[in-house]
């Protein structure tokens with residue numbers, strides 16, 4: 001709720017105002033489960049919307065979706081309003097302009113980015129690659145860039161890794177060594193990412209971040225609710241995605257100096273997921289981005305159970321704090337309460353540590369930055385109720401909200417434009433066609449040779465036969481000659497014999 005241009009979040013001894021010009025100095029909402037963190041987040045988000053500041057909310061449990069519906073009056077809320085010094089009769093319940101988003105495209109407009117946009121270093125972290133493997137991935141990106149081949153989705157990246165591995169020898173001098181082992185490890189990590197559902201996040205049309213900077217016709221900032229129930233089951237994907245978002249915003253936004261109000265505010269509910277078990281390099285990147293993004297007019301608010309869920313370097317940058325009740329049954333919990341209490345400027349009127357243990361639901365210790373950017377003395381305050389509905393909405397209502405949104409249709413259908421995969425695939429096809437052609441030509445050549453050989457053999461056979469025939473003819477001709485000669489000799493012999501006999505006979509007679 002706005003009061004005198006300031007965001008009224010709760011009331012204690014004094015009203016607790018979050019100042020618009022200090023809202024980009026980030027914030028933290030902490031507390032044990034069920035103490036009121038998500039409702040506080042809603043109250044803040046609603047006030048930003050009223051101020052004309054668009055908001056981005058990571059909705060892990062689905063209970064932020066109710067922002068698109070009118071809140072419901074109840075006796076408990078009337079009692080809270082009275083305690084806050086507000087008139088329950090004149091408190092206005094109303095819905096806020098909400099846009100639903102979902103990386104998986106199921107519970108909101110799909111949110112996609114391209115592999116190139118995410119970049120080699122963030123992707124290397126997402127894939128949990130070693131330094132050597134990350135180096136190979138950087139080469140893959142560089143080669144794709146030099147060739148002008150777009151890396152849009154994971155199949156582009158997989159084809160590109162395979163292509164670079166196949167051409168490693170040619171690339172060695174210009175880009176460095178790409179070992180088969182490293183390329184294999186990248187391919188395996190990519191398969192794992194696909195199994196975790198990471199493939200749906202990469203593609204086109206990719207998100208135009210200016211769509212998150214919009215206000216409705218009344219000038220109220222849109223509440224962009226990112227449905228994270230499924231996404232947060234893959235903590236590495238969840239944290240990388242949110243980090244990519246911040247990094248992308250940081251890159252795209254111009255310097256804002258000290259703006260009167262933020263350009264956009266991020267709320268990360270269940271923020272411990274961002275840091276728990278995250279690789280050190282990822283945490284360092286969050287620290288760095290959170291530090292730098294303030295100057296672009298973007299405020300980041302983390303919501304988690306204990307301040308110790310957030311690394312110290314990040315914690316030190318969170319100027320606006322709301323601490324709900326903590327429990328202290330174990331030594332570790334007692335330590336956490338002490339640490340949380342030490343993070344506030346003490347109020348001489350109460351003991352911070354005791355107050356943290358004593359707070360009721362929807363009550364909190366608050367300290368916001370004052371006009372000079374100093375943390376105010378801690379106040380014990382009752383938090384306002386939200387004006388929109390607390391809790392989730394049914395699927396039908398969500399569906400209707402998505403379909404009536406003017407952005408409906410812009411992202412719903414994925415397109416597969418020509419990119420590295422198609423180019424490499426076409427290249428491979430050409431190579432395969434050329435190889436098939438060469439093979440066919442070789443076969444035809446062999447066949448021709450065989451045929452020629454056959455023909456020559458047949459010719460030789462024919463000639464042989466011919467020769468044999470001729471020889472036969474010749475031999476039968478000479479036999480004839482011999483015969484006739486013999487006959488002639490025979491006849492001559494016969495004749496001389498006859499003559500001889502006749503001669504003898506003549507002598508006798």
Ligand SMILES: Nc1ncnc2c1ncn2[C@@H]1O[C@H](COP(=O)(O)OP(=O)(O)OP(=O)(O)O)[C@@H](O)[C@H]1O
Pocket residue numbers: 031032033034035036037038039040077080361362363383384385386390
């Ligand atoms: N400011 C408030 N005004 C009205 N009711 C509140 C307020 N804060 C908390 N409540 C009540 O307490 C319930 C629990 O609050 P909420 O869901 O915000 O807790 P939480 O700390 O986010 O819990 P969890 O850790 O389980 O997410 C709400 O459903 C609501 O009924």
Ligand SMILES: [Mg+2]
Pocket residue numbers: 037038039
């Ligand atoms: Mg909650």
